[in-house]
Amino acid sequence: MITIVEHFPVLVIAISLLSAFTILLAGYLNKRACWVISFTTILVQLVMSIFILHHVLTVGIIDYKLGGWAPPWGIQYVVDALNAYFLVLLLFLALVCVTYSKRSIEHELPDKIVSFYVLFQLLVTGLCGVTVTGDIFNMYVFIEIYSLAAYALIASRGGIALKASFTYLVLGAIGACFFLLGIGFLYSVTGSLNMYDLSCILKAGGLYSNRVVLAAFVFFTVGLSIKMALFPVHVWLPDAHSFAPSEISAMLSGIIIEVSTYAFIRVCFSVYTIDFIKLWPIFDFICWVAALAIIIGSVLAIAQYNLKRMLAYSSVSQMGYIMLAVGLSISTHHELWGGLTPALMHILNHALMKGCLFLAAGAFIYKAELWNIGDLAGLARKMPYTCFGFTLAAISMIGVPPTVGFMSKVYIILASLDAAKAGHTPYIIFVAVLLFSTLLNLVYFWRVIETMYMKSGEGSHSAPPKKDEIPLSMLIPVLTLASLCIIFGILWLMEIPMPMLDQVNALFGLGRYAIP
Amino acid sequence: MMEEMIPVTYRPLLAILCPAIGSILIVLCGKWPNIREAWTLLASILQFLFIFSMVPVVIGGNIIRSTLFTAFPGVDFGFRVDAFGLIFAITSTFLWILVSSYSIGYMRSLHEHAQTRYYFCFAWAIFGAVGIALSGNLLTMFVFYEILTVSTYPLVAHDQTPEALFAGRKYLAYLLTAGVFFLAAVILTYHLTGTTEFVNGGIPNLAAEASRTTLMVLFMLFLLGFMKAAWMPFHSWLPTAMAAPTPVSALLHAVAVVKAGVFGIIRVVCFIFGVDLMHALGLGLVLISIAIFTLIVANLFALAQDNLKKRLAYSTINQLSLIIFGAALLTPEGIEGAMMHIPFHGFMKITLFMCAGAIMVASGKRNISDMAGIGRVMPVTMIAFTIGSLGMCALPPTAGYITHHFFVHGCVEAGGTTSYFPYILLIVAMLDVMYFFPIIYTAFFEHTQEQEEGENSIKEAPLFMLVPIAITAICSIIFFFYPDMFHISKLVETAVTSLFGGAHP
DSSP states (O other): OOOGGGGHHHHHHHHHHHHHHHHHHHHHHOTHHHHHHHHHHHHHHHHHHHHHHHHHHHTOOEEEEGGGOOTTTSOEEEEOHHHHHHHHHHHHHHHHHHHHHHHHHHHHOGGGHHHHHHHHHHHHHHHHHHHHBOBHHHHHHHHHHHHHHHHHHHHTTOTHHHHHHHHHHHHHHHHHHHHHHHHHHHHHHHOOOBHHHHHHHHHHTTGGGOHHHHHHHHHHHHHHHHHTTOTTSOTTHHHHHHHSOHHHHHHIIIIIHHHHHHHHHHIIIIIIHHHHHHHTTHHHHHHHHHHHHHHHHHHHHHTOOBHHHHHHHHHHHHHHHHHHHHHHGGGOOOTTTSTTHHHHHHHHHHHHHHHHHHHHHHHHHHHHOOOBGGGGTTHHHHSHHHHHHHHHHHHHHHTOTTSHHHHHHHHHHHHHHHHHHTTOGGGHHHHHHHHHHHHHHHHHHHHHHHHHHTSOOTTTTTSOOOOOOOOHHHHHHHHHHHHHHHHHHHHHHTTOOOHHHHHHHHHHTOGGGOOO | OHHHHSOGGGHHHHHHHHHHHHHHHHHHTTTOHHHHHHHHHHHHHHHHHHHHTTHHHHHTTOOEEEEEEEEETTEEEEEEEOHHHHHHHHHHHHHHHHHHHHHHHHHHHTTOSOHHHHHHHHHHHHHHHHHHHHBOBHHHHHHHHHHHHHHHHHHHTTTOSHHHHHHHHHHHHHHHHHHHHHHHHHHHHHHHHSOOBOOTTOOTTHHHHSOHHHHHHHHHHHHHHTGGGOOTTSOTHHHHGGGSOHHHHHHIIIIIHHHHHHHHHHIIIIIIIOHHHHHHHTHHHHHHHHHHHHHHHHHHHHHTOOBHHHHHHHHHHHHHHHHHHHHHTOSHHHHHHHHHHHHHHHHHHHHHHHHHHHHHHHHOOOBGGGOTTHHHHSHHHHHHHHHHHHHHTTOTTSHHHHHHHHHHHHHHHHOGGGGGHHHHHHHHHHHHHHHHHHHHHHHHHOOOHHHHTTOOOOOOOOHHHHHHHHHHHHHHHHHHHOTTGGGHHHHHHHHHHHHHGGGOO
């Protein structure tokens, strides 16, 4: 007898998909209904995902067989601590963005409201699907669903955004092709598509050194690297982030590229397992690439004068942080910062910070079409709350204690030291890379803060400009995320136990659960 | 009475919270300047009382510990109030009361803009400084250290002119870079020893866990981390930061921020490495070399300045190195002098800066060459200035003499080559005389055109500014006759005794 919560994984996707079509129909009757339906759906999904997380932590892994077909033939949804964590995070950010979008879309895309919400709901469907599925082909399908929705959403502004969307389309399609090729190669060797089944066959058959299996792994890695904009295949990201509507930029940077990281973690640890990873110096390679990404992303960010573009390059750098933490995960064994904990922690932290920054940047565009950093002069007097939110998140990106950015930085540094001690001596360089990146972050974020607060805009010497804040439904998301940057920072600092992170490590045999 | 009312372990937290809560009230009451300033004064007085109420407990040889939570295994986030920390805390909080009053006079006289932001950031800067003073380990200290850096930026860039913005940028570039080095040092210490706690005599297992080279690197990281101490060649942020309003230069760039730097260095020397390990590694000599270089070069730079605040800034750099010098002697008397010089120099230098600000408010003059005859126009201010200058030159009857006495004793105690170092101190003091006495001469013995024609009217700064100046100047003299005011000398003795065991007389 399965409990109602065990139906939730499939319900999360089903209601989301149905709601997308409902919005389409309802939108023809009344445009205002779109936002209400979308908001309600995501809220319900979020509540469900919290129940799922609770169930996973207290009872155990949810294993749902779609249509009652037994795996490996039927599609199986497996939700463990890792998916549940991602699901909650992704739906929370989606909720924040959809709240924000109400007024901003009315203003920016007044004649595309219906299609925006349909696509947004499809995007959420795809993202949820990737996180809950336990079948690798099903994962590919969902990746395509959310990617297609994202291409369209990025293009929604028209004009130059079309070019950005097209670049993303081409590169995204190449990435997806690689992923599909990987699946095909694996299938040709194992004859299975179910992740758990695959891992069993690979292990039992001693296929870890099989050339085809290796090639498949390379395809997965390359494909997902493009999707998650890991340097040097990040070229689609700056355009896509800067020309998309801001709530979509927030989603793109905050969760969409991280979902690809999730897929990568899943493929590495659930399909190929830790034994395979340890056989080849794959994660070693990833670490170094990620370190390069951290530095080059930041340097490129310094060179930007468009605010959203700067944030986009910062995302490239932050993706480096996440992948560095992922790369370190197999060589760290500490109970607190061993295993995937720093990576998962930074994914949450980055979603909070970057979400806030992009939403604030969107607010500047909403109010006065301010795209460039130079235009922001004296804005702190006009929009004090938005600027305050932006500043909190920016300070967090720099990594000033006690914000989330500081905690990520400390955890990743400690993990690098741990790995260096465990035999990878050159990893000590990552400590320097991370600290140096702090300074680079400082350079480009402080420039913005200084312009907002310290420089005066035109004509401000005569009379202080009148306050001109964004509507409350946009301000609340910005301030919520900004305050969470501090609250979560203090929570991490207080070492509030995050049982799901520990469970993830236990699941994959990482961190303190690693077999020496 | 207070003992029963508030358990002693809560007091560090309450003391820290005063400026934090004060800052919120300041912002809320931003539209009513009088109420806003009342909050500043109230927060400063309350904070001083909380800090001061801990003195009897600490003099009794106790250390007040209050842990808020555990951040990492072996690292608590919390406070550990010992005699040394209390000295710094008393200095900052007491002077905050006076500077608050001075700020009111200064900011209103000059009709400065963004006063709410100013008071708000000032409160947070004090929050950071007192946090550093009371913190129990390196991690806690780091958190407050960064808060101090970030919260002082808006104060430095207050004018919002291109020069002020440049100063602010330079300030952040130096101090946040320092923060990165500090963080690296903290993490390395934790990685090596599994703790970051301040321990009398150093972390016991530090020497055993790391090679000689690693320890050297660690010490250099710490030194770079404490760029706030403005040791040369990493000093140039301090003269640039003089673009800030004068109360900021007075409290933050003569007391809170820069003293946080030297405070940190002494903490590392005595409570992380420990005197014995410093000796064994020969790091004392490294530190002495840096200090002496700065002592002399800073004074030479000071000679060349015509802007009064800039000259004072170089004098500050010089005096900070004197504190580092005392600590680097690694002898009880030397460290005693270093610890004692933190409050003494604070009182004397704040007098000088407040005088400079008073001159600016009353006459608009910034350069020394314009100050002919100003002693006749502003007698109280310039007498206070003279007292402060005497202190800088280590002449009696001022507090400066007392600490130099300790430094000389410390040199002798260290023996060897070090016993010749008092001559260097003598040269430095002579350089001090060379750039302070001309100011006094110009002020009292030169005349302006009008004064020669017999016109002479007294035009002092507002009382809000004059009273704090008088108080700090008088304190600088009282310290000479009675160093135990605010229990400073008792606290220093307690601190040194606990460091060197009972052996010290």
